Amino acid sequence: MKNLPSPFRWLSLIAMLWAMPHLAIAQNWPTKPVRLVASFPPGTPGDVIARLIQPALQTVWSQPVIVENKPGAGGNLAAGEVAQSKDEHTLLVGPDTVLTINPHLYKRLGFDLRTSLKPVTYFASFNQVLVCNPATEIVSLQKFSQLPASRTYASGGAGTPSHMTMEMLQSTLGTKLTHVPYRGPGPAALDIMGGNVDCGFIVASVVLPHIQSGRLRAIAVSGKERSALLPAVPTVAESGHPGFDATFFETLMAPAGLPAPVVERIQRDVRTALQTTAIRSRLAEMDLRVEANSSQDALSRSREDFAKWGTIAQKTKLQLD
Numbered sequence: 001m002k003n004l005p006s007p008f009r010w011l012s013l014i015a016m017l018w019a020m021p022h023l024a025i026a027q028n029w030p031t032k033p034v035r036l037v038a039s040f041p042p043g044t045p046g047d048v049i050a051r052l053i054q055p056a057l058q059t060v061w062s063q064p065v066i067v068e069n070k071p072g073a074g075g076n077l078a079a080g081e082v083a084q085s086k087d088e089h090t091l092l093v094g095p096d097t098v099l100t101i102n103p104h105l106y107k108r109l110g111f112d113l114r115t116s117l118k119p120v121t122y123f124a125s126f127n128q129v130l131v132c133n134p135a136t137e138i139v140s141l142q143k144f145s146q147l148p149a150s151r152t153y154a155s156g157g158a159g160t161p162s163h164m165t166m167e168m169l170q171s172t173l174g175t176k177l178t179h180v181p182y183r184g185p186g187p188a189a190l191d192i193m194g195g196n197v198d199c200g201f202i203v204a205s206v207v208l209p210h211i212q213s214g215r216l217r218a219i220a221v222s223g224k225e226r227s228a229l230l231p232a233v234p235t236v237a238e239s240g241h242p243g244f245d246a247t248f249f250e251t252l253m254a255p256a257g258l259p260a261p262v263v264e265r266i267q268r269d270v271r272t273a274l275q276t277t278a279i280r281s282r283l284a285e286m287d288l289r290v291e292a293n294s295s296q297d298a299l300s301r302s303r304e305d306f307a308k309w310g311t312i313a314q315k316t317k318l319q320l321d
Helices: 006-028 045-060 073-083 141-145 159-171 186-193 205-211 259-273 277-285 297-314
Strands: 034-038 065-069 090-095 117-126 128-132 150-157 177-180 198-205 217-221 248-255
Touching: 045 065, 045 090, 045 117, 045 248, 045 259, 073 090, 073 117, 073 248, 073 277, 090 117, 090 177, 117 259, 117 297, 128 141, 128 159, 128 186, 128 205, 141 217, 150 186, 159 177, 159 198, 159 297, 186 198, 186 205, 186 297, 198 205, 198 248, 205 217, 248 259, 248 297, 259 277, 259 297
Parallel strands: 034 065, 034 090, 150 177, 150 198
Antiparallel strands: 090 248, 117 248, 128 198, 128 217
8 A cells, every 4th residue: 555646545545444344244243143034834945945054154153043934925924024124133035036026916015025125145046847747638838738727727826936937838828727826835736746736837846756756747847957856857948938937046135224244244154054065965956056146146137037027927917916
Protein backbone atom coordinates (compact mmCIF):
# COMPACT_ATOMS: atom_id res chain seq x y z
CA MET A 1 0.00 0.00 0.00
CA LYS A 2 2.98 2.29 0.64
CA ASN A 3 3.83 2.45 -3.10
CA LEU A 4 0.29 3.31 -4.19
CA PRO A 5 -0.57 6.89 -5.14
CA SER A 6 -2.26 8.78 -2.34
CA PRO A 7 -5.88 8.54 -3.64
CA PHE A 8 -5.55 4.79 -4.05
CA ARG A 9 -4.14 4.41 -0.53
CA TRP A 10 -7.24 6.15 0.80
CA LEU A 11 -9.54 3.94 -1.26
CA SER A 12 -7.76 0.82 -0.06
CA LEU A 13 -7.98 2.01 3.54
CA ILE A 14 -11.70 2.73 3.19
CA ALA A 15 -12.28 -0.71 1.67
CA MET A 16 -10.43 -2.36 4.54
CA LEU A 17 -12.36 -0.39 7.15
CA TRP A 18 -15.64 -1.29 5.44
CA ALA A 19 -14.75 -4.98 5.26
CA MET A 20 -13.66 -5.37 8.88
CA PRO A 21 -17.10 -5.19 10.56
CA HIS A 22 -18.62 -7.36 7.83
CA LEU A 23 -15.96 -10.01 8.35
CA ALA A 24 -16.59 -9.81 12.08
CA ILE A 25 -20.30 -10.44 11.50
CA ALA A 26 -19.57 -13.63 9.58
CA GLN A 27 -16.93 -14.82 12.06
CA ASN A 28 -19.23 -14.27 15.03
CA TRP A 29 -22.21 -16.03 13.45
CA PRO A 30 -23.92 -18.14 14.75
CA THR A 31 -24.48 -16.98 18.31
CA LYS A 32 -27.23 -19.52 19.08
CA PRO A 33 -28.76 -22.75 17.66
CA VAL A 34 -29.51 -22.73 13.93
CA ARG A 35 -32.87 -23.97 12.68
CA LEU A 36 -33.19 -25.62 9.28
CA VAL A 37 -36.90 -25.58 8.47
CA ALA A 38 -37.64 -28.28 5.89
CA SER A 39 -40.64 -27.52 3.68
CA PHE A 40 -41.47 -31.16 2.89
CA PRO A 41 -41.96 -34.32 4.98
CA PRO A 42 -39.19 -36.51 6.47
CA GLY A 43 -37.50 -38.72 3.90
CA THR A 44 -37.83 -36.29 1.00
CA PRO A 45 -34.54 -35.20 -0.61
CA GLY A 46 -34.17 -31.81 1.09
CA ASP A 47 -34.88 -33.30 4.50
CA VAL A 48 -32.33 -36.09 3.91
CA ILE A 49 -29.65 -33.62 2.81
CA ALA A 50 -30.26 -31.39 5.83
CA ARG A 51 -29.86 -34.33 8.20
CA LEU A 52 -26.75 -35.60 6.40
CA ILE A 53 -24.89 -32.29 6.74
CA GLN A 54 -26.25 -31.52 10.21
CA PRO A 55 -23.32 -33.08 12.15
CA ALA A 56 -20.67 -31.29 10.06
CA LEU A 57 -22.41 -27.93 10.43
CA GLN A 58 -22.76 -28.38 14.18
CA THR A 59 -19.02 -28.99 14.40
CA VAL A 60 -17.94 -26.01 12.32
CA TRP A 61 -20.54 -23.64 13.83
CA SER A 62 -20.10 -24.81 17.45
CA GLN A 63 -23.86 -24.59 17.86
CA PRO A 64 -26.72 -27.09 17.68
CA VAL A 65 -28.33 -27.40 14.23
CA ILE A 66 -31.98 -28.38 14.45
CA VAL A 67 -33.88 -29.79 11.47
CA GLU A 68 -37.63 -29.17 11.69
CA ASN A 69 -40.21 -30.38 9.17
CA LYS A 70 -43.05 -28.03 8.31
CA PRO A 71 -44.71 -29.39 5.15
CA GLY A 72 -47.77 -27.93 3.49
CA ALA A 73 -49.03 -25.64 0.72
CA GLY A 74 -46.26 -26.62 -1.70
CA GLY A 75 -43.59 -25.45 0.72
CA ASN A 76 -45.25 -22.12 1.54
CA LEU A 77 -45.85 -22.87 5.23
CA ALA A 78 -42.15 -23.30 5.93
CA ALA A 79 -41.24 -20.52 3.50
CA GLY A 80 -43.58 -18.10 5.25
CA GLU A 81 -42.08 -18.84 8.65
CA VAL A 82 -38.54 -18.25 7.42
CA ALA A 83 -39.34 -15.32 5.14
CA GLN A 84 -41.07 -13.40 7.91
CA SER A 85 -38.53 -14.34 10.57
CA LYS A 86 -36.34 -11.59 12.00
CA ASP A 87 -33.99 -14.26 13.31
CA GLU A 88 -30.68 -14.63 11.47
CA HIS A 89 -30.49 -18.23 12.66
CA THR A 90 -33.55 -19.60 10.83
CA LEU A 91 -32.99 -21.01 7.32
CA LEU A 92 -35.23 -22.75 4.81
CA VAL A 93 -34.59 -26.13 3.16
CA GLY A 94 -36.69 -27.10 0.17
CA PRO A 95 -36.93 -27.28 -3.60
CA ASP A 96 -36.12 -24.23 -5.68
CA THR A 97 -39.83 -24.17 -6.64
CA VAL A 98 -40.44 -21.96 -3.61
CA LEU A 99 -38.73 -19.19 -5.61
CA THR A 100 -39.37 -20.31 -9.19
CA ILE A 101 -42.91 -21.74 -9.24
CA ASN A 102 -44.84 -20.75 -6.11
CA PRO A 103 -44.82 -16.99 -6.82
CA HIS A 104 -46.80 -17.73 -10.01
CA LEU A 105 -49.35 -19.94 -8.27
CA TYR A 106 -49.95 -18.18 -4.95
CA LYS A 107 -50.93 -14.53 -5.21
CA ARG A 108 -52.46 -14.02 -1.77
CA LEU A 109 -49.75 -15.10 0.65
CA GLY A 110 -49.45 -11.71 2.30
CA PHE A 111 -45.74 -11.55 1.51
CA ASP A 112 -43.55 -11.76 -1.58
CA LEU A 113 -41.55 -14.98 -1.74
CA ARG A 114 -38.96 -13.60 -4.15
CA THR A 115 -38.21 -10.43 -2.21
CA SER A 116 -38.50 -12.01 1.25
CA LEU A 117 -36.16 -14.94 0.58
CA LYS A 118 -32.85 -15.42 -1.19
CA PRO A 119 -31.00 -18.59 -2.17
CA VAL A 120 -27.86 -19.36 -0.20
CA THR A 121 -26.86 -22.36 -2.34
CA TYR A 122 -28.28 -25.22 -4.35
CA PHE A 123 -27.51 -28.39 -2.41
CA ALA A 124 -28.11 -30.76 -5.31
CA SER A 125 -30.04 -31.18 -8.54
CA PHE A 126 -32.69 -33.83 -9.01
CA ASN A 127 -35.11 -35.14 -11.60
CA GLN A 128 -38.61 -36.49 -11.68
CA VAL A 129 -39.29 -39.90 -13.23
CA LEU A 130 -42.51 -40.60 -15.09
CA VAL A 131 -43.66 -43.90 -13.57
CA CYS A 132 -46.78 -45.94 -14.25
CA ASN A 133 -48.49 -48.92 -12.75
CA PRO A 134 -47.05 -51.93 -14.63
CA ALA A 135 -50.56 -53.34 -15.18
CA THR A 136 -51.42 -50.43 -17.49
CA GLU A 137 -50.77 -50.30 -21.23
CA ILE A 138 -48.42 -47.31 -20.73
CA VAL A 139 -45.05 -48.62 -21.85
CA SER A 140 -43.72 -45.50 -23.58
CA LEU A 141 -44.20 -41.76 -23.78
CA GLN A 142 -46.07 -42.28 -27.05
CA LYS A 143 -48.59 -44.53 -25.27
CA PHE A 144 -48.88 -41.97 -22.50
CA SER A 145 -49.67 -39.24 -25.02
CA GLN A 146 -52.70 -41.24 -26.23
CA LEU A 147 -54.41 -41.40 -22.81
CA PRO A 148 -57.86 -39.78 -22.52
CA ALA A 149 -58.73 -37.14 -19.91
CA SER A 150 -60.48 -39.76 -17.78
CA ARG A 151 -57.12 -41.33 -16.89
CA THR A 152 -55.33 -40.10 -13.78
CA TYR A 153 -51.93 -38.98 -12.61
CA ALA A 154 -50.61 -38.53 -9.08
CA SER A 155 -48.39 -35.78 -7.73
CA GLY A 156 -46.75 -34.96 -4.42
CA GLY A 157 -49.11 -31.99 -4.08
CA ALA A 158 -50.44 -29.05 -6.05
CA GLY A 159 -47.63 -26.83 -7.30
CA THR A 160 -44.86 -29.29 -6.37
CA PRO A 161 -42.15 -30.39 -8.84
CA SER A 162 -44.08 -33.56 -9.72
CA HIS A 163 -47.24 -31.58 -10.51
CA MET A 164 -45.49 -28.87 -12.52
CA THR A 165 -43.40 -31.36 -14.49
CA MET A 166 -46.56 -33.14 -15.56
CA GLU A 167 -48.16 -29.83 -16.49
CA MET A 168 -45.10 -29.01 -18.59
CA LEU A 169 -45.30 -32.41 -20.29
CA GLN A 170 -49.03 -32.10 -20.95
CA SER A 171 -48.49 -28.63 -22.37
CA THR A 172 -45.86 -30.14 -24.67
CA LEU A 173 -48.00 -33.14 -25.70
CA GLY A 174 -51.38 -31.44 -25.79
CA THR A 175 -52.88 -33.95 -23.33
CA LYS A 176 -54.95 -33.37 -20.19
CA LEU A 177 -55.22 -36.12 -17.58
CA THR A 178 -57.04 -35.86 -14.25
CA HIS A 179 -54.75 -34.66 -11.45
CA VAL A 180 -54.81 -36.44 -8.06
CA PRO A 181 -52.62 -34.56 -5.54
CA TYR A 182 -51.14 -36.23 -2.45
CA ARG A 183 -49.30 -35.03 0.63
CA GLY A 184 -45.81 -35.84 -0.58
CA PRO A 185 -44.24 -38.08 -3.23
CA GLY A 186 -44.27 -41.21 -1.04
CA PRO A 187 -48.07 -41.51 -0.79
CA ALA A 188 -48.38 -40.66 -4.49
CA ALA A 189 -46.02 -43.50 -5.44
CA LEU A 190 -47.90 -45.94 -3.19
CA ASP A 191 -51.22 -45.24 -4.90
CA ILE A 192 -49.67 -45.66 -8.34
CA MET A 193 -48.31 -49.03 -7.21
CA GLY A 194 -51.72 -49.89 -5.76
CA GLY A 195 -53.44 -49.20 -9.07
CA ASN A 196 -55.55 -46.33 -7.73
CA VAL A 197 -53.81 -43.88 -10.10
CA ASP A 198 -52.30 -44.63 -13.49
CA CYS A 199 -49.02 -42.76 -13.37
CA GLY A 200 -47.13 -39.71 -12.18
CA PHE A 201 -43.85 -37.83 -12.17
CA ILE A 202 -42.21 -38.71 -8.84
CA VAL A 203 -38.78 -37.71 -7.57
CA ALA A 204 -36.22 -40.37 -8.51
CA SER A 205 -35.02 -41.00 -4.95
CA VAL A 206 -38.50 -42.12 -3.89
CA VAL A 207 -39.32 -44.44 -6.81
CA LEU A 208 -35.94 -46.04 -7.54
CA PRO A 209 -36.41 -49.11 -5.31
CA HIS A 210 -39.92 -49.68 -6.65
CA ILE A 211 -38.71 -49.46 -10.25
CA GLN A 212 -35.96 -51.95 -9.46
CA SER A 213 -38.44 -54.33 -7.81
CA GLY A 214 -40.85 -54.12 -10.77
CA ARG A 215 -43.69 -52.51 -8.83
CA LEU A 216 -43.42 -49.39 -10.98
CA ARG A 217 -42.61 -49.00 -14.67
CA ALA A 218 -40.28 -46.10 -15.55
CA ILE A 219 -41.19 -44.29 -18.77
CA ALA A 220 -39.03 -41.16 -18.93
CA VAL A 221 -36.73 -38.85 -16.94
CA SER A 222 -37.56 -35.14 -16.69
CA GLY A 223 -34.08 -33.58 -16.87
CA LYS A 224 -31.55 -33.00 -19.64
CA GLU A 225 -29.55 -36.14 -18.87
CA ARG A 226 -30.41 -39.74 -18.09
CA SER A 227 -30.16 -40.94 -14.53
CA ALA A 228 -26.96 -42.82 -13.72
CA LEU A 229 -29.13 -45.24 -11.74
CA LEU A 230 -31.66 -45.70 -14.57
CA PRO A 231 -29.43 -45.72 -17.66
CA ALA A 232 -32.01 -47.53 -19.81
CA VAL A 233 -34.73 -44.93 -19.19
CA PRO A 234 -34.71 -42.13 -21.79
CA THR A 235 -35.25 -38.46 -21.05
CA VAL A 236 -38.41 -36.77 -22.30
CA ALA A 237 -36.19 -34.83 -24.71
CA GLU A 238 -34.79 -38.09 -26.13
CA SER A 239 -38.32 -39.43 -26.48
CA GLY A 240 -39.17 -36.98 -29.23
CA HIS A 241 -39.40 -33.63 -27.46
CA PRO A 242 -36.06 -31.79 -27.80
CA GLY A 243 -35.44 -29.01 -25.31
CA PHE A 244 -37.69 -30.43 -22.62
CA ASP A 245 -35.95 -29.89 -19.29
CA ALA A 246 -37.53 -30.06 -15.86
CA THR A 247 -34.49 -30.13 -13.58
CA PHE A 248 -35.00 -29.11 -9.97
CA PHE A 249 -32.69 -28.18 -7.11
CA GLU A 250 -32.86 -28.84 -3.40
CA THR A 251 -32.03 -25.43 -2.02
CA LEU A 252 -30.93 -23.66 1.13
CA MET A 253 -32.65 -20.29 1.46
CA ALA A 254 -32.43 -17.44 3.96
CA PRO A 255 -34.43 -14.35 4.87
CA ALA A 256 -33.59 -11.59 2.38
CA GLY A 257 -32.08 -9.42 5.12
CA LEU A 258 -29.39 -11.91 6.15
CA PRO A 259 -26.04 -10.07 5.73
CA ALA A 260 -24.05 -11.09 2.66
CA PRO A 261 -20.93 -12.13 4.66
CA VAL A 262 -23.08 -14.56 6.68
CA VAL A 263 -24.65 -15.94 3.50
CA GLU A 264 -21.19 -16.46 2.04
CA ARG A 265 -19.96 -18.21 5.17
CA ILE A 266 -22.97 -20.54 5.27
CA GLN A 267 -22.50 -21.36 1.58
CA ARG A 268 -18.80 -22.19 2.08
CA ASP A 269 -19.50 -24.38 5.11
CA VAL A 270 -22.32 -26.21 3.37
CA ARG A 271 -20.16 -26.75 0.29
CA THR A 272 -17.41 -28.25 2.44
CA ALA A 273 -19.89 -30.56 4.16
CA LEU A 274 -21.32 -31.73 0.82
CA GLN A 275 -17.88 -32.59 -0.56
CA THR A 276 -17.23 -35.41 1.91
CA THR A 277 -17.06 -38.83 0.26
CA ALA A 278 -19.70 -40.39 2.51
CA ILE A 279 -22.28 -37.68 1.80
CA ARG A 280 -21.60 -37.58 -1.94
CA SER A 281 -21.99 -41.36 -2.10
CA ARG A 282 -25.25 -41.26 -0.16
CA LEU A 283 -26.66 -38.56 -2.41
CA ALA A 284 -25.57 -40.43 -5.54
CA GLU A 285 -27.53 -43.44 -4.26
CA MET A 286 -30.60 -41.17 -4.24
CA ASP A 287 -29.85 -39.88 -7.75
CA LEU A 288 -28.97 -36.43 -6.39
CA ARG A 289 -26.10 -34.51 -8.03
CA VAL A 290 -24.16 -32.22 -5.71
CA GLU A 291 -24.16 -28.58 -6.84
CA ALA A 292 -23.03 -26.42 -3.86
CA ASN A 293 -22.92 -23.33 -6.06
CA SER A 294 -22.54 -19.72 -4.95
CA SER A 295 -25.53 -17.67 -3.88
CA GLN A 296 -25.10 -15.50 -6.99
CA ASP A 297 -25.13 -18.51 -9.31
CA ALA A 298 -28.16 -19.93 -7.51
CA LEU A 299 -29.94 -16.59 -7.83
CA SER A 300 -29.16 -16.38 -11.54
CA ARG A 301 -30.51 -19.88 -12.24
CA SER A 302 -33.60 -19.24 -10.12
CA ARG A 303 -34.40 -16.17 -12.23
CA GLU A 304 -34.14 -18.22 -15.43
CA ASP A 305 -36.40 -20.95 -14.05
CA PHE A 306 -38.85 -18.40 -12.66
CA ALA A 307 -39.40 -17.18 -16.22
CA LYS A 308 -39.70 -20.73 -17.59
CA TRP A 309 -42.29 -21.87 -15.06
CA GLY A 310 -44.18 -18.61 -15.42
CA THR A 311 -44.83 -19.55 -19.04
CA ILE A 312 -46.21 -22.96 -17.99
CA ALA A 313 -48.40 -21.45 -15.27
CA GLN A 314 -49.79 -18.95 -17.74
CA LYS A 315 -50.45 -21.56 -20.44
CA THR A 316 -52.25 -23.88 -18.03
CA LYS A 317 -54.00 -21.04 -16.13
CA LEU A 318 -52.76 -22.45 -12.84
CA GLN A 319 -53.46 -20.55 -9.65
CA LEU A 320 -53.76 -22.17 -6.25
CA ASP A 321 -55.19 -19.41 -4.05
